[in-house]
Structures are given as structure tokens and as C-alpha cells.
Amino acid sequence: MTTGQVVGPTTAEGEKKFPFAPLAALDVLWLQVAGTICNLKCSHCFISCSPTNHSHEMMSLAHVRSLLDEAKTLGVKEYYFTGGEPFLNRDLLIMFEVALAQGPVSVLTNGILITPKVAARLRELSDASEHSLDIRVSLDGYDAETHDAIRGRGMFQRAIKGVMNLNSAGLVPVITAAEVTDDIGAERGRAQFLEMLKSLGVNRPRLKILPILRMGAEVERTRAYQEWESLRGHTLSETEAARLQCNSCRMATSKGVYVCPLLIEQDGARMGDRLTDTLGPFELKHSACFTCHSTGFSCRT
Amino acid sequence: MRYANLESYDRVLFIGGIYSNYLALEKAFTMARSLKAEAVIVMGDFGGFGPFPDRTLELLRREKIFAIQGNYEEALAGGAEDCGCGYTDPRDNHYAQISYDYTRSCTSAEHVRWMGELPRYIRLSIGGQRTLVCHGSPRQINEFLWQTMTPRPFIEKMLRDFDTDLIICTHTGLHWSRFIEPGRGVVNVGALGRPANDGKTNVWMSLLEWQDYGFRAEFIPIEYDFDRLAREMESEKLPPEFVATIRTGWWTTCLEVLPAKERARGQF
Ligand code: SF4
Ligand code: SF4
Ligand SMILES: [Fe+2]
Numbered sequence: 001m002t003t004g005q006v007v008g009p010t011t012a013e014g015e016k017k018f019p020f021a022p023l024a025a026l027d028v029l030w031l032q033v034a035g036t037i038c039n040l041k042c043s044h045c046f047i048s049c050s051p052t053n054h055s056h057e058m059m060s061l062a063h064v065r066s067l068l069d070e071a072k073t074l075g076v077k078e079y080y081f082t083g084g085e086p087f088l089n090r091d092l093l094i095m096f097e098v099a100l101a102q103g104p105v106s107v108l109t110n111g112i113l114i115t116p117k118v119a120a121r122l123r124e125l126s127d128a129s130e131h132s133l134d135i136r137v138s139l140d141g142y143d144a145e146t147h148d149a150i151r152g153r154g155m156f157q158r159a160i161k162g163v164m165n166l167n168s169a170g171l172v173p174v175i176t177a178a179e180v181t182d183d184i185g186a187e188r189g190r191a192q193f194l195e196m197l198k199s200l201g202v203n204r205p206r207l208k209i210l211p212i213l214r215m216g217a218e219v220e221r222t223r224a225y226q227e228w229e230s231l232r233g234h235t236l237s238e239t240e241a242a243r244l245q246c247n248s249c250r251m252a253t254s255k256g257v258y259v260c261p262l263l264i265e266q267d268g269a270r271m272g273d274r275l276t277d278t279l280g281p282f283e284l285k286h287s288a289c290f291t292c293h294s295t296g297f298s299c300r301t
Numbered sequence: 302m303r304y305a306n307l308e309s310y311d312r313v314l315f316i317g318g319i320y321s322n323y324l325a326l327e328k329a330f331t332m333a334r335s336l337k338a339e340a341v342i343v344m345g346d347f348g349g350f351g352p353f354p355d356r357t358l359e360l361l362r363r364e365k366i367f368a369i370q371g372n373y374e375e376a377l378a379g380g381a382e383d384c385g386c387g388y389t390d391p392r393d394n395h396y397a398q399i400s401y402d403y404t405r406s407c408t409s410a411e412h413v414r415w416m417g418e419l420p421r422y423i424r425l426s427i428g429g430q431r432t433l434v435c436h437g438s439p440r441q442i443n444e445f446l447w448q449t450m451t452p453r454p455f456i457e458k459m460l461r462d463f464d465t466d467l468i469i470c471t472h473t474g475l476h477w478s479r480f481i482e483p484g485r486g487v488v489n490v491g492a493l494g495r496p497a498n499d500g501k502t503n504v505w506m507s508l509l510e511w512q513d514y515g516f517r518a519e520f521i522p523i524e525y526d527f528d529r530l531a532r533e534m535e536s537e538k539l540p541p542e543f544v545a546t547i548r549t550g551w552w553t554t555c556l557e558v559l560p561a562k563e564r565a566r567g568q569f
Binding site for chain 2: 027203
């Protein structure tokens with residue numbers, strides 16, 4: 001995955017510059033189908049989603065269709081649906097059907113709207129496709145106390161219900177946890193998660209841990225990025241570039257196509273209207289780029 | 302050497318990840334003769350998981366076969382500290398490390414040298430169609446090409462980018478094929494080293510043949526003395542989780558890389 005050039009920082013007018021990340025191939029297309037609209041208002045949400053945040057609106061079926069058509073010609077490998085809460089988009093299941101006809105689909109959800117009926121429909125959609133449909137439910141703790149502190153009272157139980165509904169439908173959800181406390185990503189935290197899931201009868205527990213991004217609501221919960229958290233003056237090797245998700249993804253929202261799922265609220269991260277406008281390199285001048293680079297994480301499963 | 306070019310064939314046998322399963326390999330070579338394959342190509346990951354890695358290598362070097370490197374050979378020949386399988390989950394990595402450390406300490410230097418000389422890709426023609434043999438994918442030695450995660454538009458793009466009609470790969474341990482038109486597509490030949498996570502103890506290899514209408518990819522089950530392999534793994538103090546896979550046909554480790562559907566088919 002090493003086509004495209006990797007530009008290191010040069011010093012023009014004595015100022016240290018940021019490295020650029022090339023797009024090696026557009027493998028992963030993210031679709032912010034619910035915009036910044038969510039039925040929750042989590043205290044760590046890095047794009048501050050809430051019932052009233054309309055910064056990015058719901059995407060229309062027509063818009064998603066046109067992006068999927070373009071993605072097909074570009075040879076996209078997989079599709080990720082997110083928000084906000086994607087299940088708030090009333091066309092979501094139709095979008096899945098269209099997307100599943102041309103590639104594997106993952107969806108990131110808080111689980112609350114996954115009723116037994118929705119789970120059964122998801123199972124049907126999955127069975128009808130030759131591709132995987134991967135459902136990722138966010139749990140920010142292995143008990144109600146941690147989770148609800150971030151996501152609101154009673155939300156742990158409701159998310160767990162969604163997980164159970166998926167499990168009963170024979171789908172194997174991935175649990176996504178943000179590292180809201182230090183122990184979550186550590187061995188003990190992971191073990192507790194797996195234990196909790198097993199005790200619920202989830203016999204193929206899958207777990208994905210995500211680092212904290214100090215943007216959006218998280219700034220109030222803990223702190224903002226500081227000046228040293230930056231890639232200014234850093235030279236990016238090819239291997240390092242290949243580890244960044246922006247080396248192989250783009251994110252489409254109602255407002256256009258952005259470089260990656262992390263930066264849709266950052267100035268300068270919108271690269272164009274259509275996918276073909278966004279195939280060039282991107283300057284890594286955002287603090288979140290520092291998190292990507294230092295942790296090597298990707299939002300993909 | 303990155304590429305090796307072979308001539309034209311109509312009927313070729315492919316052997317994916319062997320993972321030190323020398324008993325299945327012996328059986329595969331015997332079967333290859335009765336299958337009348339014109340050529341046999343082994344596709345890397347000779348070691349890992351199973352016992353006595355040198356036994357596999359001795360067999361490979363005795364036979365008239367073609368071979369490419371997998372991530373295991375690249376890692377061993379390059380003196381790497383881990384197998385470069387591309388797992389992300391800590392438990393998966395834990396077991397991968399046990400396999401790699403064992404394999405590394407039991408593989409003779411002369412075999413490691415041989416691995417270092419193997420090409421990374423083979424190009425050949427099968428039935429007149431351009432064919433590219435790689436370990437993971439044509440662009441990355443440890444890319445996982447799963448059946449439910451390798452859609453047609455992506456296949457189309459890879460065939461275009463790498464100037465070929467057919468991609469033959471392994472690395473995932475599960476066999477499948479997808480043709481976007483007759484004679485153009487991807488065949489993942491699966492693994493000879495461990496069962497296909499289906500509750501059966503047999504392992505797999507693949508015969509690819511050109512017939513007038515297109516390719517026929519035949520996935521061939523191989524029964525072998527799995528109980529003997531399991532006992533030898535135990536005597537070598539390899540993890541009981543690995544032994545359980547050999548005895549039951551269900552994967553117990555390195556599961557987190559599986560996509561939703563492949564995961565749902567297994568027991569764990
Ligand atoms: S973290 Fe997810 S569930 Fe919570 S507010 Fe943000 S989008 Fe909604
Ligand atoms: S935030 Fe991460 S993925 Fe996004 S542009 Fe920066 S490095 Fe790339
Ligand atoms: Fe491999």
C-alpha cells in the first residue's frame with residue numbers, strides 16, 4: 001500500500017511544517033448517515049452529537065446512493081455507517097440493502113434502537129448478502145456505573161438489551177469501548193468486558209477498544225489537546241503513513257466528503273463534494289492526527 | 302527476488318498455509334500425484350501452530366514444487382521478532398507470539414536461508430489467463446482476503462492495478478472463490494495446516510483447472526492422522542488451545558480478525 005508520495009516537513013520561511021498522508025487506495029468509505037444527531041448526548045463524544053446538534057444533517061437516501069455508485073467505480077472494499085445514531089435515519093435499512101449488494105457493511109450504534117424486530121430485519125439483510133454485516137455497539141464500561149456516567153442513566157441496560165437482541169438474532173455484535181478510564185483497554189478491563197458478555201450468554205464476544213479523542217464534548221469532560229500534541233515538524237515514513245486510517249479511507253456527510261471519521265468538525269478537513277475530489281494527500285495538521293500517529297489506532301473494526 | 306515467472310499450465314495444485322502440519326503435507330503430496338497436477342505451488346506460512354517446523358521444510362525441499370514466501374518466511378528470514386500476521390487483538394497476538402517463538406527456535410538456519418531466497422509472488426498463465434499468486438493480497442503480504450469482505454468492485458480494481466486476470470491467495474485459513482466473470486476473479490486456497498473452523502478435522506488444498514468456459518476451483522479435503530499431530534503438539538508443549546483446534550476442527554485463537562459472518566459460523 002505504498003503508492004502516492006509521502007511528503008516530509010520542509011522548512012519554508014524557517015517554519016516547521018506538517019507531514020502529508022497520501023491516500024494509497026480508497027478501501028473504506030464512511031457515511032455519517034445520521035449527521036451529528038443522536039438520541040444520546042455522551043460526555044466524551046468527540047463531535048458533540050446530541051438530539052439538537054444539526055451541524056451535519058441526516059443524509060438522504062439519494063445522496064448515499066450516489067456516493068455508493070461512485071464508490072463502486074473506485075473499488076471500495078467496505079462501508080461504515082455512523083452518526084450520531086445511525087438508526088435514527090429512517091432510510092437506514094434501505095441504505096444497508098443497497099450497500100450490502102456491493103460490499104461489506106459495518107454500523108456503529110449505541111444499541112438503543114435495536115429492538116427484536118430491527119435485529120430480525122438485520123439478520124435478514126445479512127443473510128441475503130454475500131458480504132458481512134457487522135454491528136458495533138458502544139459500551140463505555142462493563143458495568144452500569146461507568147457506562148451511565150458517560151451516556152446517561154439507565155443507558156447501560158438499554159444498550160445491553162440491544163446487544164442481546166442482536167445475539168438472539170444470531171448476529172455477533174462487536175462491543176466498542178472508548179478508553180474513558182485507564183483500565184478499560186488494559187488486560188483487566190478487557191477480561192471484565194468479556195466476562196460480562198459471556199455471563200449474558202454472548203458466546204462469541206468481540207471487543208474493540210478506542211482511544212479518547214480530546215475534541216468536542218470530551219474537552220469539557222477531561223481536557224483539550226495541548227500544543228505539544230501535534231505532528232508539526234514530524235517526518236512520516238511510508239510505514240507510518242500506511243498505519244494511518246486516512247491512508248485508506250474517506251468520510252462522507254451531508255456537507256461533503258471529509259478526510260476521515262475524526263475530523264468532520266475541524267476546519268480544513270473537508271476535501272470536496274464527491275469522492276473523486278478527495279483522492280489526494282492530506283496535511284496532518286490536526287491534534288487528532290497526533291493520537292492516530294502515536295496509538296496507531298483506526299476506527300475500523 | 303520479488304517476482305518469479307513460470308510458464309503456462311492448465312491444471313495446478315495450490316497449497317496454502319501449512320503451519321508445520323507435515324503429516325497433512327505428506328498426504329497432500331501423495332494425492333498430488335494421483336490428481337495429475339502439472340505443477341504444485343505452496344504459498345507460504347510453512348511454520349507456526351504445529352510441531353517440528355523442520356519436518357515440513359525437509360518435505361518441501363525434497364519435492365519438485367514452486368514456493369513463495371508468506372509473512373512467516375518473510376519474518377523468519379528478516380529476523381523479525383513477531384510473525385507479522387496482522388492481528389490487532391492482544392489475546393490473538395499472545396498466541397501468535399507463542400507459535401512464532403517456537404517455530405523460530407526450532408527452524409534450522411539453512412532452512413531460514415532458503416526461505417529468504419523465495420520469491421514473494423509468482424506470475425504464471427493458467428489456461429491462457431494471467432494469474433498472480435500471492436500470500437495475503439497482491440499489495441500486502443498480510444492482508445486478509447475473506448470471502449465476505451472481498452467485494453466485486455474491489456476485486457475488479459485489484460485485477461486492474463496488478464495487471465492480472467486471477468489472484469490466488471491464502472493467509473486467512475479459509476478457502477473460497479469469487480469470479481467476477483468467467484476467468485477473472487480471486488481464489489483463496491485456504492490452509493493445509495489447520496481445519497477450516499467448521500467442526501471437521503480435515504484440512505484443505507485447491508486444484509485450479511482451466512475448462513473451456515472458465516476456471517474450475519476445486520477445494521480438496523484432506524484427511525490425515527490428526528491425532529498423531531495433536532499428540533506431537535502436546536509433547537512439544539504447544540498450547541492446549543492449538544491442540545483443541547486440531548482435534549475438534551474449531552478455531553480457538555486468532556478469532557478476532559474474523560468478519561461477522563465467518564465468526565458466526567464457528568463455535569467460539
Ligand atoms: S458517542 Fe455516539 S452515542 Fe454518544 S452522543 Fe456521540 S454519537 Fe451519540
Ligand atoms: S485524524 Fe487521523 S485519520 Fe484523520 S487525518 Fe489525522 S491522522 Fe489521518
Ligand atoms: Fe499468513
